[in-house]
Amino acid sequence: MLVRFFLMLRAAGVPVSLTEFLALLEALKARVGTLSVEDFYVLGRTVLVKDERHYDRYDRVFGAHFKGLEQAFAALGEASVPAEWLRRMAELTLSAEERAKVESLGGFEQLMEALQRRLREQQGRHEGGSKWIGTAGRSPFGAYGYNPEGVRIGQDGSRNRSAVKVWDRREFRNLDDSVELGTRNIKLALRRLRRFAREGAAEELDLGGTIDATARNAGWLDLKLVPERHNAIKVLLFLDVGGSMDDHVRVCEELFTAARTEFKHLEYYYFHNFVYESVWRDNRRRHAERIPTPEVIRTYGPDYRLVFVGDATMGPYEIVQPGGSIEHWNEESGATWVGRLQRAYPKHAWLNPEPEDRWDYVPSIGVARQLLDGRMFPLTLAGIDRAMRALNAR
């Protein structure tokens, strides 16, 4: 019975290994807890789950396994509904007359089947429209919609949770994230850019220097100290925010967190769609506190490495035309400004969160790639790796 539980946990994506499973058996043998279900639930979680992001999956598997709801679990696993949608439980809200209308679609059973099929078909988040699951649409599935036989997914509503078991409360739902790029991996990729230099207070023994000085001193010890090595790389990060970048917020946040801890000298600025004559630092006050791009160029020397992060997905005129910006009138084209930045920072790269195979279908990405002379890389681990190599070259 426990072996099945273990396998189900693995199938649900909780990274448990045999070591942990044996530890659980050991704990059960040692009678750590009493023999109640609640104790077993907590004990199992302590031993098997190593990250609070997986608590929710554990709760789901536990509920399914110990209630005989294997069917529902299998369905969930197959369709893999994004965690974002599950944040609020899918619930069915039907009045008597609406229920009659559901019959027009062939009844509840069929509706749920159709939902599963569609979940499998649909890949991303969606708004509007009349087929895909999303918000504000007319499809039978989604939130805030118009279809009376709709299944509500992820819409606020009061739920009575007074009589649910711990694992059914699923309180760790919003801690679950299934992003492939963990910050740890990104950090390891960013490490490629490390270049150590000795700066600051002298605190490490310089062995070679000491031997040399001692020998000159006729054998009397003369200690020499040197500063400890630091990562001396300086990075200037330009991040695209808003608009089409909303889909990539998570991965950009991760990149940013990783970069923040990995580089001592990290300066960051935001832009919208493309770089023009000004950028900003605080996204909440983006209209009030703008910093002229020339000032950025004056402030940070050419030893900084410049990294753009953006999807470069827009109308091509936003790049090449003066006045092309969708937000304001720009005297000079975005291409001119990027050219200036490129000349100021010979070591530069562009990370693009759009998948690389889609680049050819977006004309503006083509334009940007030409501008950058091929120094555009996808925002994946391999892509970051290549970008770091490009930044280190020369």
Next chain:
Amino acid sequence: MPSTRFQGTERYVATDDLKMAVNAAVTLSRPLLIKGEPGTGKTQLAEEIAGALHRPLYEWHIKSTTKAQQGLYEYDAVSRLRDSQLGESRVHDIGNYIVKGRLWEAFMSEVQPVLLIDEIDKADIEFPNDLLRELDRMEFYVYETRELVKARHRPIIVITSNNEKELPDAFLRRCFFHYIRFPEAETMTQIVDVHFPGLKRELLKEALDAFYRLRDVPGLKKKPSTSELLDWIKLLLAEDIPAEALRAADGKTAIPPLYGALLKNEQDVHLFEQLVFMNRRTAR
């Protein structure tokens, strides 16, 4: 033989699942990794375990420059070199220059000790990997003296992390894990009771209401935590603020007094004041 069951102490309120996690880790002598929001008493847990089970406590606080080796031992080659110049006799025994680290000290303890490795995520990303064998087998090798140091009693190891860095899988596999959730109002009442016995019911209720209201403000950079709540109540008592002052007329338009103790971030204070201001305007 002292008791081996941890039940919380009179100064520390432990939830049932936390007790279970601690007892599992103690019984099977595996390291226990504790995560949770700052200020939920992660570090204090080790002290309380040591106190409750009557074990000595060894604390190893990790900084960004800490290396795994420093927890085991350090070889002070420089003073040995200097001593040799001065012709001291102790220079012949290399053991005189081996400085024991916290882990070694804990291994040498006469009774089973509690070892706290605090804020492991502060250290370099490779730090946990360097401790795998030590935590697994509870032994390490001193190369200078060719000596194998083995723990007399496997210490109860409590490791805390603030999630600044992800920990490697191989390390996680050797630990038990518990995430301390932010306490609910009920548990919070118990916690405050433990710290301020005899606090007026009324004041406590109003303070907790104001506190949870503040935590619910969307977009706060740093939500106030348990330790901030305790500080704040201490201040309220010192200033002798009556419970009525905390009671908001309609729940949203009042700024709690001395809120500087709860909000530690200039932007948060700013955001909060703006929200209150907006609410007042709409209320009018």
